[in-house]
Amino acid sequence: METMRAQNKGYNAEVLVVTYNRARKYVNDSSKFRILLSFGQHGRELITSELALRLLSSLSEEKSIPNVDLKSLNNILEKIVLKVVPMENLNGRKRVEDGDLCERRNGRGVDLNRNWSVDWGKKEKDYDPHEENPGTAPFSEPETQIMRKLSKSFDPHIWITVHSGMEALFMPYDHKNTTPDGLATHVMKSMLNDVNRLHCKDRCLVGSGGGSVGYLAHGTATDYMYDVMKVPMAFTFEIYGDKEASMKDCFRMFNPVDRTTFNRVINDWSAAFFTIFKMGPHWMDLVHFNSSKLESIDEYLEGYLIERSSRYGKRMEVLDLGMQEIRTYFRLFLLSSVLLMFMFCSRISKSKYATIRPIVSAVSL
Structure with a gap:
């Protein structure tokens, strides 16, 4: 476990990163299948950090998950390394706990999921600065600087950022109404369909963020991870939303308010992540995954010709x-x-x- 810190113009932020790696003393991280998970990017989505804590407690065998036999997954868990960010937006979370239950931005009013560089700064007709302020420049915020540094050093094969507000499983892209070309897209879609069937009871929307959610989002983390960092499989999970809640009742819109629903959400999505841990390497094999990154046939041919x-x-x-x-x-x-x-x-x-x-x-x- 480590705490990463950064600052910009007097604004300070810190992000706690928890690493799960069995036999860490004997196996280098780069030799394993690597998964990076981020929770709590928006302050008002408290349920996401609760899920992170349950997931970590399950991995440490402090708490069990219904219908998940951790002992049967020992061989799988030996082959992967996880980095989990339980609360990416600590300063924004503090503002929510101080009573501003609708706050999604960080401690100085910037939406961290609009502060990444892919298509940064573009504003739709319904742009609301209280919801989507992208900051003064890409990576102007210490929190996104930390996450970029973490992703570069860890070089994950799978990235998932976890949100609430609806039930959905999104793949790139967020900033346009399309999905990437190539075989990887079909594998990502197949993976999301499996998770939807097994753990979301087919309730979740599945597809690109820009094509499914009803609006385009510019400067998001998932688009950056896929387009710039070349993470082979990059996703946004939306784990809960109350469609009946009043627009003024932000806490209920984004978080379950009764124990039964809370437990269902936590248990279902914890099990979903264990499915991803188990099936992730297999899904990557379907797109001819090698020890580093994916390479399309077009890229291979172009590289071959340029090499000559x-x-x-x-x-x-x-x-x-x-x-x-x-x-x-x-x-x-x-x-x-x-x-x-x-x-x-x-x-x-x-x-x-x-x-x-x-x-x-x-x-x-």
């Missing part, structure tokens, strides 16, 4: 040469196919002739 630039000249010349090589191979393939077909037809013709000739010669004149 010293032999053939400038990049565009290399790409042109690559296309010429592909055309040449295609022509050779067609020529080989024609020759093989000709040989095959010739053999059939000879075979027929050899079979028919004795029959004809046996006929009397």
